[in-house]
Amino acid sequence: MFARFSGATALSLAALLLALGSGSANADAAADYPNRPVRVVVGYQAGGPTDVVARLLAKQLQATLGQPFVVENRPGAGSNIASDQVAGARADGYTLLFAAAPIASNGFVYKNLKWDVRKSFEPISQVMSAPAILAVSPTLPVHTLADLIALARKQPGKLSFASTGNGGTQHLAGEMLRQQAGINMIHVPYKGASSVITDLIAGNVSMAFMTSVSAMPYLKAGQVRPVAVTAAKRLALLPNVPTMAESGMAGLEVDSWSGLFAPTGTPRPIIEKLQQAVIKAVGTAEMRDSLQPQGAVLVGNTSSEFKAYIDKDVEHMARTFKTVKVTLD
Template identity: 85%
Template sequence: MNRNFALKLITPLALALGCGAAKAESPADYPTRPVRIVVGYQAGGPTDVVARLVAKQLQSTLGQPFVVDNRPGAGSNIASDQVASAKPDGYTLLFAAAPIASNGFVYKNLKWNVKTSFEPISQIMSAPAILAVSPTLPVQNLAELIALAKKQPGKLSFASTGNGGTQHLAGEMLKQQAGINLIHVPYKGASSVITDLVAGNVSMAFMTSISAMQYFKSGQVRPIAVASPKRLAVLPNVPTMAEAGLAGFDVDSWSGLFAPAGTPKPIIEKLQQAAIKAAGAQELRDNLLPQGAVLVGNTATEFKAYIDKDVDHMSKVFKTVKVTLD
């Protein structure tokens, strides 16, 4: 075959294939293949539970599988690092919780920055932290807990789902404001915390209602105070920390969806719309509202403003509360 003639045949075909490939990867057509949602916590924990509910809704709305990939460890930093360095094409997302806003104050050698390494998509929910004690601990309220801790300095322990996270911060705040000495015991996820709390291997923990409500209601774990301005409707007999004697003790746990920085705006907008729809889905309402969660579903712009405000708040908190890596 004449070489010039062959080139004339091949070139249009190559161009056509190239245009087809470009069209397949166009942000307007997103998603065209499965999407991975990385979660920095154990399967079965509160963040994982919400992530899986959201993934199911995103799949229904956008027509492609959204697969949850659990990467626990290092205070959720392993997951954040993976997504921060991922290709910004919308096929690797992060479902993160509140510690993403505080880890920068605890871990000094992070490869990512919450304000610059990610594109916020939408905050899905929030829930206050609840101080709960092991049923083996002979206390019924916060005053009795503080009295016991002062009587046995350095003997009681508090669990968390990782160094520098919301639960760790809340425990350090309790130590400082109550003037007590507690041992911090970090775990990789909420399920491990609950197991040891029920067994009496740790004395107490600040928990989210999502992970612990069934244990509260069964009596396996005893909630003694809610770290929010108001009592929870689902736990009407549990006082706030202020009512129990520690004013201004508000600790909120939240979760939301992120993409790597540089992800095309049309993809962010499409994910934002789907995430907002997910936050309002009946399945999420049925599963999360009875557990004390507040469903949010805000825009990417609103979520970014919320994160910026949370980071600024954390910078002030860490000036007064000492959190060190164990």
């Protein structure tokens, strides 16, 4: 005897069987993942802070998961080239994005982006965060924020501030300083932190809001001069450098962060496998010893926690861009 099913019931059973088959396939894919090299795309120059962290992470992921995690630099357009490439990649876990804070703000700066940070990517895990440090060229005759503002007012349009791209954390911090202090400065965007450092040391740009990870070696060497930090309190590594609030610029607190993403649609078991591998990596002595002396705070959270962090950051950026005017140079 055979049971008879209505058309709707038959369709429901077919959908259930398809879902069960898909779930089984996803689990099998995760069990075998990765079985070949994985690309980790970075939207910044080699040698910059985001690239440095990405390479440290890739080394640990390779050790844990047994396949090469190959970092590929695709700098330009405020990291949008890399984001666009990964958003359009096959969602199989073999093309990942290691992104920094601008991924949450670029949607407010660039028009007609092909991707959306909350729709095009699956957050895997946040790796770190770091405060920004306002540093000036050693050729500039200033030692405090008050000195810097006074000089900018005496020479309107003559001083410049560098960033690693339009709409990023460093650009936003510079615009906030420019508008809150009522000074006229020129914004000079670069493709990465290494170019910023080179020109800041040479005096080709006056100042930059640099992440502590990129700035600390040059600060310790006396190649650039710290003026203030954007954290809520002074950094233990720079106890004599005041915060922006202590320097009379309340509200200018900026953190940079970085984390790992996959294209939307990547099987959940693969996301969870990568998430656990990132958490393990962040806990290693090599990552701690490499990054904490540079002022970094290591995170290593779950995919859902990272997603909540992204949502909060996007909402914060939406409020910020209503009051801070950022233009593409």
